[in-house]
Every structure is written in C-alpha cells, then in structure tokens.
Amino acid sequence: MSRNLVTATINGDEVEFSCSTGQTLLEVLRGELYLTGTKNGCGSGDCGACTVFLNGRPVNACLVLGVEVGGANIETIEGMAKDDQLHPLQQKFLDHAALQCGFCTPGILNMAKALLEKNPDPSESEVRFGLAGNLCRCTGYDKIIRAVLDAAAEMRASGS
16 A cells, blocks of 8 residues: 655644555544544544644544645644643543543643634533534543533633
C-alpha cells in the first residue's frame, strides 16, 4: 500500500508523518504520532471521543483523513495544558470530579473549549446543547456541566 508524506502543525510543533490514503487522522494521531489522548470511541463520528481542533474548529478525527491535513494546524488534548499549567477547564473537571473512567474526557474538554471560545458566558442549556455530540457512559453529565460553567466564570474573571 502506498504511503503519503504529510506535514502539519500539531500542538504548536511542525510534524511530518507518513500515512496511507485511507488512514484517518485519529489513526495517525494514535498509531503514527503516539498522541493517545484522542480516543477511538465509535469510529463513525457519533460519540465525540476523538474531538480535536483542525484549523481552530472542532472536528471528529475519525472522520478526517490524515492525507487531508497537510499544512493544517491541529490541536489535541495533549496541547491543552501550557507550561505544566492545566487549562481552567481541565482544573475544573478535577475540582468537580467531572470524570470517571476518563475515556470521553479529552473530547468533551476540547468541545467545551470550543464552546467557551465562541460563547464565554453560556447558560446551562447552552452548555448542554454545545456538548450534546459528546457521549459519556459513566457520568450523569451534571458534574461536567457544572465544571464547564465554573471554568467559564473563572476564565471571564481572569480575562482568559
């Protein structure tokens, strides 16, 4: 099978990788680049576990081909914390115990980040709607919603 050489910026670093034409971005991230924070939940774009940012927009990495991301800017959960400092969303998820097994957490965190970048002062119903494409089998979502709302308040107060 033929391989393609692709260059992209991932979490701020220029990265070159080789992938087959049918290999998804999710498969590249996990199997070629060993960025295993992005999870393979359903493989069909229904669960949100593989949510990453592609050129600033949240996408399901299982629905994007690796060969399509040449020259793109990709952000994964591994790039959310900066200089050993957790992002406010990550910290609030810990503070509110908004995770259990953690499998869905990277995708939910990325989607919550996208939501807060677009709407820094969401209502509870806006958070619920914004995260509706991210499924979690372990939690009842209430702690997740509270963590996102708390992070939003902290980020507004600090000007983040």
